[in-house]
């Protein structure tokens with residue numbers, strides 16, 4: 294993959310206006326012979342929720358990495374806002390969970406853990422952290438060591454961390470993994486509240502579309518170097534997924550939830566879209 298970056302900021306005078314937060318034009322990403330996608334044209338609008346789906350290794354995290362400017366494109370262009378927030382998977386922190394308080398984790402969003410602030414810098418940092426904690430309702434356990442908090446509480450703090458930069462674009466990398474359904478719902482609602490309050494766009498990588506299905510505007514479905522992008526009703530269909538996977542896939546709707554079954558990729562598909570008790 295060439296190292297020349299093709300990514301550049303979208304110029305945006307109005308932070309939460311109508312300027313797109315990201316724009317791919319004829320974009321291609323490949324590692325050696327392995328093409329993850331080619332000729333991707335995609336404009337992400339403020340307030341839009343895009344779910345990124347696909348089997349293991351199809352390029353979902355790599356897609357986020359292009360938006361984070363960690364992976365340059367092979368060809369084509371990507372313009373993306375500078376105001377990007379990132380929510381990682383749970384348990385993604387390497388730091389000692391008993392030595393770090395909840396608000397320390399949130400503070401990393403402000404300064405990446407840098408030292409040497411003046412008084413004014415510390416006051417500003419404290420205000421940003423307090424505001425982010427308030428947005429996710431985590432004030433109560435902000436001073437507890439991270440290691441004693443539940444998975445749901447920790448994930449709330451990671452949402453708060455991502456909000457400290459006042460993002461126009463929120464990137465979420467499987468943020469529901471290993472949460473129970475009640476905490477999944479809570480985290481999804483926090484993200485949606487931010488989207489509604491600040492018109493922040495959301496790009497949400499997930500193996501389980503059902504917890505976010507009511508919020509999703511468009512699905513980007515990646516499979517074996519191919520992709521489809523469109524509203525869930527257009528992409529999550531027997532016809533579209535069968536064509537994309539190149540084998541028979543059946544999509545069944547059960548009580549507002551989706552169950553995807555069949556074909557040689559059946560195992561992946563079940564994992565991609567089926568959560569609890571949809572069958």
Ligand SMILES: Nc1ncnc2c1ncn2[C@@H]1O[C@H](COP(=O)(O)OP(=O)(O)OP(=O)(O)O)[C@@H](O)[C@H]1O
Pocket residue numbers: 324329347348349350351352353354355356
């Ligand atoms: N820096 C890199 N160099 C070479 N290959 C890479 C690099 N990053 C990712 N890949 C490859 O690109 C493919 C897509 O990886 P990616 O992590 O984006 O998939 P994914 O859809 O997020 O997978 P999963 O669902 O398992 O998390 C994989 O085959 C991976 O090995």
